[in-house]
Amino acid sequence: MADNSDFPPIEPAKVALSACCPRCGQGRLFNGISTLKPACSACGLDYTTVDPGDGAPIFVILIVSFLVVGMALYTEITYSPGLWVHFLIFGPLAIGLSLWLLRFVKALLISLQYRNHARPGVIDRS
Numbered sequence: 037m038a039d040n041s042d043f044p045p046i047e048p049a050k051v052a053l054s055a056c057c058p059r060c061g062q063g064r065l066f067n068g069i070s071t072l073k074p075a076c077s078a079c080g081l082d083y084t085t086v087d088p089g090d091g092a093p094i095f096v097i098l099i100v101s102f103l104v105v106g107m108a109l110y111t112e113i114t115y116s117p118g119l120w121v122h123f124l125i126f127g128p129l130a131i132g133l134s135l136w137l138l139r140f141v142k143a144l145l146i147s148l149q150y151r152n153h154a155r156p157g158v159i160d161r162s
């Protein structure tokens with residue numbers, strides 16, 4: 037496996053937008069929509085050590101619900117369309133925005149963990 041000093045630092049925003057490896061910027065981070073690969077195919081970085089946990093879904097729930105519910109309320113108050121319009125517009129919007137944002141936020145959190153050398157806490161008893 038290559039040393040970290042062999043790679044220039046990759047900006048977290050670039051990693052989040054392109055879902056690329058936080059070390060080399062070449063390999064893909066996900067299989068499918070948001071399933072993490074076991075390792076980078078380009079540099080061999082082990083992805084099993086990074087764990088965004090429940091952080092990404094919480095951000096996605098808060099952001100998407102604020103935006104979509106706000107837009108639905110505005111649309112209802114301003115135009116008073118039928119209920120089917122809300123289902124037709126805001127249902128797919130909530131699903132699509134959630135899937136895209138989940139991938140974005142997950143990649144961003146992984147990139148920040150890698151960049152800041154985040155590790156599980158260890159109690160030093162010496």
Ligand SMILES: [Zn+2]
Pocket residue numbers: 057058059060061062063076077078079080081
């Ligand atoms: Zn890599």
